[in-house]
Structures are given as C-alpha cells and as structure tokens.
Amino acid sequence: xxxxxxxxxxxxxxxxxxxxxxxxxxxxxxxxxxxxxxxxxxxxxxxxxxxxxxxxxxxxxxxxxxxxxxxxxxxxxxxxxxxxxxxxxxxxxxxxxxxxxxxxxxxxxxxxxxxxxxxxxxxxxxxxxxxxxxxxxxxxxxxxxxxxxxxxxxxxxxxxxxxxxxxxxxxxxxxxxxxxxxxxxxxxxxxxxxxxxxxxxxxxxxxxxxxxxxxxxxxxxxxxxxxxxxxxxxxxxxxxxxxxxxxxxxxxxxxxxxxxxxxxxxxxxxxxxx
Amino acid sequence: xxxxxxxxxxxxxxxxxxxxxxxxxxxxxxxxxxxxxxxxxxxxxxxxxxxxxxxxxxxxxxxxxxxxxxxxxxxxxxxxxxxxx
Numbered sequence: 001x002x003x004x005x006x007x008x009x010x011x012x013x014x015x016x017x018x019x020x021x022x023x024x025x026x027x028x029x030x031x032x033x034x035x036x037x038x039x040x041x042x043x044x045x046x047x048x049x050x051x052x053x054x055x056x057x058x059x060x061x062x063x064x065x066x067x068x069x070x071x072x073x074x075x076x077x078x079x080x081x082x083x084x085x086x087x088x089x090x091x092x093x094x095x096x097x098x099x100x101x102x103x104x105x106x107x108x109x110x111x112x113x114x115x116x117x118x119x120x121x122x123x124x125x126x127x128x129x130x131x132x133x134x135x136x137x138x139x140x141x142x143x144x145x146x147x148x149x150x151x152x153x154x155x156x157x158x159x160x161x162x163x164x165x166x167x168x169x170x171x172x173x174x175x176x177x178x179x180x181x182x183x184x185x186x187x188x189x190x191x192x193x194x195x196x197x198x199x200x201x202x203x204x205x206x207x208x209x210x211x212x213x214x215x216x217x218x219x220x221x222x223x224x225x226x227x228x229x230x231x232x233x234x235x236x237x238x239x240x241x242x243x244x245x246x247x248x249x250x251x252x253x254x255x256x257x258x259x260x261x262x263x264x265x266x267x268x269x270x271x272x273x274x
Numbered sequence: 275x276x277x278x279x280x281x282x283x284x285x286x287x288x289x290x291x292x293x294x295x296x297x298x299x300x301x302x303x304x305x306x307x308x309x310x311x312x313x314x315x316x317x318x319x320x321x322x323x324x325x326x327x328x329x330x331x332x333x334x335x336x337x338x339x340x341x342x343x344x345x346x347x348x349x350x351x352x353x354x355x356x357x358x359x
Contacts, residue, residue, distance in 0.1 A: 015326070016324075016326035016330075020326070020330065024330075024333070027333070027334070027337055031337055031340065031341070034341060034344070035344070038344055038348070042348060046348070046351050046352065046355070049352070049355055050351075050355045053355045053356070053358065054358070229277070232355070232356070233276070233277070233280055233356065236280065236284070236352045236355065236356060237280075239348070239352065240284055240287070240348060240349060240352055243344075243345055243348045244287050244345060247287075247291070247341045247342075247344070247345050250337075250341060251291070251337060251338055251341050254333070254334045254337040254338060255334065255338065257330050257333075257334055258298055258330060258331055258333075258334025258335065258338070260330070261302075261324075261326070261327035261328075261329075261330030261331045261334065262298065262301060262302055262305070262327070262331055264324050264326075264327040265302055265305040265306060265309070265323060265324070265327045265328070265331065266305050268305075268309050268321065268323040268324055268327070269305040269306075269308035269309045269312075269323070270308065270312065
C-alpha cells in the first residue's frame with residue numbers, strides 16, 4: 001500500500017502538499033478581486049456618504065444651490081394610515097418573500113400611503129412646502145445604491161411590520177385571496193406622527209417657498225426623522241460590513257494555507273503537532 | 275459620542291487583521307529559529323525546515339496584512355467622515 005500523501009507526510013517534509021496549489025491559486029485570485037471590488041463599489045459608496053455627511057445646515061449657511069439640511073417639524077393635514085395610526089405622512093408596502101432552495105427574493109406587490117401637502121415648520125420659524133416626489137419614487141427600504149442613483153429616502157420615524165396581510169389592506173391593494181397561498185407575505189408601515197422632527201436634504205426652489213430634491217449631488221430630497229447623521233451612520237455601517245465580507249472571503253484561502261504551513265513549521269521545530 | 279464610538283469600531287476589524295498577520299509572522303519566525311538551531315545527520319548539519327511552509331506563511335501574512343491595511347483604510351475614511359463635523 002503506497003504511503004499517504006499530503007501535508008501530514010513526514011517522509012518528505014520539503015514537498016509541498018498538492019492541495020496548497022489550489023489554496024494559493026484562490027488566494028492570488030481572491031486578493032486582486034478584493035482590491036477591485038473595494039476600489040470600485042466601496043470607494044464610490046464612501047464618496048456618496050462623505051457628500052451626504054458634508055451637507056451644511058440651511059439655518060447656518062443657507063442653501064447655495066448645492067443642497068442643504070433643512071430641519072423642522074413636519075406639518076400638514078393629518079390622515080389615518082391603513083393600520084389606523086394618526087399621521088402627517090405614511091407609506092405602507094405589501095411584500096412577498098419567495099424561497100427557492102437556499103435563496104429568497106422579496107417582491108413589493110403594493111404600495112399605499114400619503115406624502116403630499118407636507119410642510120416643514122423650520123426651527124428658524126419659516127414654513128416651507130415639501131414637493132411631493134411621488135409615492136412610487138421613494139426608495140423602500142433604504143440602501144446605499146439608491147443614494148447613488150438619486151432616489152429619495154423617506155424615513156418617517158415610526159415603523160412596524162406584520163406577517164400576513166389584513167383583509168382591508170388586501171382589498172385596498174386589489175390582491176385576490178388566492179395570491180396569499182404562495183410565499184410569505186408581510187405588511188410594513190412607516191409613518192410620521194404629527195409634530196415629528198425631521199431633516200430634509202434638498203434644495204430650496206428658486207423664487208418659491210418650496211423644498212425639493214436637488215438636480216445633482218447627494219441632497220435628493222431625503223426626509224429623515226432621526227436625522228441625516230443617523231442615515232449616514234447606517235450607510236457607513238453597511239459599507240464597512242460589505243468591505244469586511246469581501247475581506248473575509250478573499251483571506252479565507254490564505255488563512256487556511258497559512259495555518260497549515262505554520263503547523264508544518266511547528267512539527268519541523270519539534271513542537272509536536274502530531 | 276455615538277459618532278466617536280462608531281469611528282473607533284470602524285478601526286477594529288482592520289487593526290485585528292493586521293494583528294493576526296503580525297502574530298502569524300512572529301510565530302513562524304520563532305519556529306523557523308527553533309528549526310535552524312537544531313541539527314540533523316552525521317556529521318551534524320543545521321536543519322532548514324520545509325521551504326514551502328516558509329513561503330506559505332510569508333505569503334499568507336502578506337495577504338492578511340494587505341487585506342487588514344485596506345480594511346483599516348476604509349475604517350479610517352468612514353470614521354473621518356463621521357467625525358468631520
């Protein structure tokens with residue numbers, strides 16, 4: 001019977017075990033891949049986050065056309081959300097989650113809400129109308145990609161999610177009951193209670209008392225109840241998380257081979273790994 | 275304070291990876307030194323240890339250090355954005 005081959009073989013310690021070539025190949029491929037992903041996607045994200053974080057407060061610097069943060073309380077006609085909450089603005093979405101093997105995809109089936117006729121009662125006493133971007137234009141849920149694409153994010157402060165769709169909401173969405181047999185259905189609602197303090201990243205339209213998305217730059221009409229700083233932190237967290245994930249994948253093969261090689265050195269040094 | 279804590283947390287993954295790379299390198303140097311101190315054969319000659327393992331540890335330490343430095347640079351950039359104002 002021939003002797004077992006591999007890194008445990010003591011007869012020829014100078015011979016590199018065959019599987020290390022495979023680890024080496026993936027380490028050499030993984031590192032350039034990591035650098036490519038990090039330098040393109042992540043670096044772009046960092047630029048957008050920096051631009052969003054650098055927006056000046058309108059109260060201090062005014063809006064010079066490149067966008068600013070307008071802070072104040074949300075005002076306007078009150079309404080009732082689909083779940084029965086009193087709100088100034090609200091957005092409700094019906095989504096279905098389908099599983100195919102280990103992967104899952106989430107599809108938005110219906111969007112309800114009201115985000116028109118909003119007024120920002122500024123901390124400086126001014127009252128500015130907020131241009132309605134249209135319910136369909138909002139990015140739900142928020143993500144780094146939508147900031148780059150210039151889609152407005154509305155984070156209205158209060159939120160809840162339930163699994164299963166209440167019949168009145170299914171009726172408002174025109175969803176037949178047989179649709180609910182497939183997949184896992186959720187209803188998410190986010191709303192701003194009267195008097196909610198918000199920050200709006202946008203531009204003041206020339207010659208009017210209206211705030212809207214800037215045509216370029218990061219201030220695309222984002223309306224954020226917990227402040228743009230909180231949004232920036234969440235986006236920065238996701239970017240670092242993505243960077244860390246890419247690093248973990250690319251170093252896996254290097255680490256496996258490195259530890260094996262270290263054990264081989266220990267054995268040769270008489271450390272007694274076996 | 276929240277931004278400061280975030281900034282510090284952003285530095286940790288890269289710093290941890292650099293520390294691991296450094297530890298791997300130092301451990302390998304210590305064991306290589308032990309190998310070279312021992313002798314084999316008659317007449318006795320110094321051992322050199324498995325060359326492939328030396329190369330592998332050096333390569334892995336370099337890759338881990340490069341990945342750690344890149345992650346640290348990303349962490350520094352994000353922390354600087356949060357702490358800029």
